[in-house]
Amino acid sequence: MRSKLGIVALSIVLLIVGLFLGYSLRAPELEEAKSTIEGLKEELSRLSGAYASLKSEYEALSKKYERLIADYSRLREEYNQLRSDYEELLREYEEMEKYTEQFIEQIREVLYVRHFLLHDYIMDELVSFDGVIPALDYMYYRLNVTREPMTLELRLELLEREVSEYVTYDEPVIVDVADLLREIAGYDDELFANLVLQLVHELTYNETLYPKYPIETLVEGSGDCDNLSILAASIMRAGGLKVVIIICEVRRSPHEPLMGHAMIGVALSHPPEMPYRYGREAWYVEYDGEVYYIAECTWSYEEEAPWTYEIIGSLVGDNPWYEVKIKAVVAIP
Known part of the structure; x- marks a missing residue:
């Protein structure tokens, strides 16, 4: 009975020693892993901030784009109106020029x-x-x-x-x-x-x-x-x-x-x-x-x-x- 308990105790001791030796051997890797995880966390935090900033800029640019589209549409309408007015004025000018030439021809005899x-x-x-x-x-x-x-x-x-x-x-x-x-x-x-x-x-x-x-x-x-x-x-x-x-x-x-x-x-x-x-x-x-x-x-x-x-x-x-x-x-x- 005593011999069985001794074997068990020895096994436990050996297990603890093994674990200790294993931890001792893996400690540098664990520290490196911890450091990597911390770095990744920082990178994730930075990327999250950058994402939030880019998202905010994107939303602002989207609003500017919408305003530009609205301005473009308004300017397009104004341009079309101005072009229409110009063509009308051009027709009136050409008609006036024709009448002016006729007036000059008639008034030459006055x-x-x-x-x-x-x-x-x-x-x-x-x-x-x-x-x-x-x-x-x-x-x-x-x-x-x-x-x-x-x-x-x-x-x-x-x-x-x-x-x-x-x-x-x-x-x-x-x-x-x-x-x-x-x-x-x-x-x-x-x-x-x-x-x-x-x-x-x-x-x-x-x-x-x-x-x-x-x-x-x-x-x-x-x-x-x-x-x-x-x-x-x-x-x-x-x-x-x-x-x-x-x-x-x-x-x-x-x-x-x-x-x-x-x-x-x-x-x-x-x-x-x-x-x-x-x-x-x-x-x-x-x-x-x-x-x-x-x-x-x-x-x-x-x-x-x-x-x-x-x-x-x-x-x-x-x-x-x-x-x-x-x-x-x-x-x-």
Whole structure:
């Protein structure tokens, strides 16, 4: 009995020793396995975090994608609408272009005719002539819608800066008028200048909001001081005379305020004789070493003919103003 118990005890001891020896031999592997498991757990945790982050980004991108699809659909609809509008506008433009061509063809035969009656004081006779202006030439200027409305003061500043833009003395219509007046005056520059002055004095004084070109003033038969001065300067320059625009302030009496004004100065080979015949001196300005005799281009005497020479302001050299303050003298190139 004792021997059996001893055998059992020995077997248990040997088993424990075997287990201990086995554990001792496997311990490094177990530690390595534990380390691997820990590493895998960390990797799993990292991958889980990365997955969660990617999932969040995916969801955000999905929402952006949906918004982009919605924006694309909206833009596509807008594009289709714009294309439809463009095609409609193109059809309207082509139709308008066709009508414009027809309008131009029809208006080529339209002429504006201005009748003038002038006095040739050398021959002491009245001379009439017609200024003929093609409507197309007039429309070229009048349909210029880029002009802004301006006060007279602003127009005078514009004229001072851009005089060559408005004094269109090389315009065929202006050249034709100058040639007609030259036929009457011959080589008498004073008579020629006074005929030009009579012509603009036949036009109605009318305050305007826009700077006007000579053809516009001629066709419309009206203008204020800057418009009339531009027309007179253009015709005189086309007739071979040197001209300046005088930007000034004037008043008719000491009790009136000064007001902005424009008139012209014209260079003559000798002092004008006509003012002296009526007991008046000839007024002038000096510019760049040359004398320019002033000419008032507005006419306030509707009941009187422009050749009523007793009226101060009817002749080149007359100064109808009580006071003139010159602000600028602008040469016509």
